[in-house]
Amino acid sequence: MKRILIVTGQSGSGKSSALQVLEDLGYYCIDNLPLALLPEIVGKLDQENNLEQLALGVDVRSTRADLQEFDQVFEQLQKYGSVDIIYLTTQDQELITRFSASRRPHPLAGRWPSLHECIQEEKGLLLPIQMRATVNIDTTDKSVHDLKHTLLSKLGQSDNLIVILQSFGYKHGIPLDADYVFDVRHLPNPHWDLQLRKLSGLDAPVQKFLSEFEQTGQMFEDIHQFLAKWLPAFAEGHRHYITVSIGCTGGQHRSVYMVNRLKQALEANWSIQVLHREMKHWS
Template structure:
């Protein structure tokens, strides 16, 4: 067996959806088995099947003792291939909204007095697993399509570094899976120009408006020089991806403009993936 993925994270963050995506990508998927049984099952599969890719769903329904001993399970699994832990996380309020909409109980409902208490307790129980995570994905504002795109980017096994440039709006929350966050809210806001309000940072009038501003040009140069200097260092460190998030207030004008400008400057040297997180909110 060459590759083993452990898919875990907070209940309601999309573990089932992630496993479905991985199954579509050719992974043999097993969900909701006790952690303590995983090494034995993987060993049996390794002996009797010619599996190249295996994905294992793990959640808080494993016993507390098993979760605390995750390091031991992880090390046993490494005997059978390369092991990565995909940890899915979502902002608390979004989890509460999802559970309320689905009307399904949280797995820890019987142990806690409120949904929020369940969420906090689950974070604590999953901490030993989260500390081993090699891929962190914030699903707060992601559709299944966005999740598939993110998984494809972050599971790339080539030697090249994939740079994910993400625009977002601070009013919708900071992305939890960002490696670096740059704030461009200090730049002049096209939102206050009625001729530009319904456009985005991908439209030429907005780009012309911001490119004429000295602060916008200096901010772009500072971010570009930072990435130009450090991306080669990150690449030598055998990282497969780097998520650079750039935020403005709504995620429609300034951050989108900056991401688009950086993509054009970096794409000749680096493999670039673009995600405009708030596109569904654009006017």
């Protein structure tokens, strides 16, 4: 067996959807087995089947003792192939909204009186797994289609490093799945120019406005030089992806401009994926 994925995260964050995506990608998927049994089952599958890709769904319904012994389970699984952990997370308020809409109880509902308490307890129980996660995905604003796109990008379909450049707005929250976050809110804001307000950083008038300021060029050079220096190190470490998030206030002008300019500077040497998280909010 060559590749084993452990798919886990907060209840309501999309674990079942992620497993369906992986099944479509050719992974043999197993869900909701006790953690302690996984090494034995994986070993049996390795002997009896010629499986190249295996995905294992794990959640908080495993016993507390099993979750606390996760490090031992992880080390035993490494005997059968490379092991990556996909951890799905979602902002608390969105989880509450999802559970209210589905009318399904949280897996810990019998132990804690409120949904908020269940969510906080679950975070603590899953912490041993989260600490080992190699792929973190924030599904707060993601549809199933978005989740599939993110999985494809972050898992990679080759040994080449994929650089994900993501623009976002601080007023909508910092991305939880970013490896690096750069703040460009100090740059002049096109929002205050009424002729530019409804445009985005992809439009030529906004690009011209920002490019005329010296500090814009200085910020770009600093981020570009940092990435040019350290991306080769990530590639040599056999990372499949790295997510670089650029944030401004609303995620429409400055961050979008900077992501677009970085893409143009890096795409000759790296495989680039661009995500503009707040596009749905653009006026």
